[in-house]
Amino acid sequence: MYRIVFTQVLSRIDPEDIHHLTVGALRLLSATPVVRRLVHRRLAPRDPALRVRAFGVHFPSPFGLAAGFDKDARCVEAMSALGFGHVEVGTITAHAQPGNARPRLFRLVRERAVINRMGFNNAGAAAAAKALGRTRGVPVVVGVNIGKTKVVPESQAADDYVTSAKELAPLADYLVVNVSSPNTPGLRDLQAVELLRPLLRAVKEVADGTPRRTPLLVKIAPDLADEDVDAVADLALELDLDGVIATNTTISRKDVSSTETGGLSGRPLKARSLEVLRRLRARVGDRLVLVSVGGVEGVDDVWERLLAGATLVQGYTGMIYEGPLWAWRINRDLSRRLRRHGVADVRQIIGRTAG
DSSP: OHHHHHHHTGGGSOHHHHHHHHHHHHHHHHTOHHHHHHHHHHHSOOOGGGOEEETTEEESOSEEEOTTSSTTSSSHHHHHHTTOSOEEEEEEOSSOBOOSOSOOEEEETTTTEEEEOOOOOBOOHHHHHHHHTSOOSSOOOEEEEEOOOTTSOGGGHHHHHHHHHHHHGGGOSEEEEEOOOTTSTTGGGGGSHHHHHHHHHHHHHHHHTSTTOOOEEEEEOTTSOHHHHHHHHHHHHHTTOSEEEEOOOBOOOTTOSOOOSSEEEEGGGHHHHHHHHHHHHHHHTTSSEEEEESSOOSHHHHHHHHHHTOSEEEESHHHHHHOTTHHHHHHHHHHHHHHHTTOSOGGGGTTTTOO
16 A cells, blocks of 8 residues: 555655655654554564664664654654664754755655755754653664764864764763765765774763763764775774664665765665675674664565674665555564574574674
């Protein structure tokens, strides 16, 4: 049914308008306690075999929502109720900013992909902190993804990230430093180890100082050269980070029909995202939590990423093409596959095919 609605109606409407309508509806769901609890009871993951523990946090399922959908932490409860094992909000910057000019979001239906050049549009760290500080009516694991304010020069980037971290780290189950979006000028330059080291060290000091010590991860781009992937992995170990999220969107346009600028997500990213995951696993083993994102469309992709060494898997673009029951179906199918393989705990398959 959803695919018919998407093809006949949704695909004909501006994608950013659809996004705002969707977030509005989900905010209404989050604010309606009875409906929210009913949906959560029906769709949230409950199979004990799906539970994982990463960096001291318990997740009801390894499959979660990637950053980019809920930029201002407005509908975390609704997304948890729809079946996501965790919800990563953001990217959030220290100061509110409007992002880039519209149009800035483009569907590539034939390729089951999306190009965005949103530019970290968000209401700022203080507004997100206010939203995250509200009492939650259903359980939800929330990651907070932070980035650089566009007008802040590279020389002041660490201070900018620290400002966000001070606001948000105490409210997050884990914190992510995003230095890999292609839509903020100069941001990806911060992935260079000599620039990334002091930035991560400064944010980690804040995260370590929260009452529960907030786990810290770094999110990298798929467009890094292999030796740079290795360098970031080594730096994460050196600084005792908790994990790496791989990967963000790509600037590559291989095998796609559009030349729009921005970050490409969805099916075309699948192969490189998996390649980076395997390289990271070979480099760090199980010493870091690896979160795989990019081109995840269904249970086959989630299964493959877990076998390759990911403890957690994230998706977003797939939901645009599969609809609101997407996470629920992945959890259902993952539970069935575990039983079919005689596996009582999803943790038993993590890294099974890693070299």
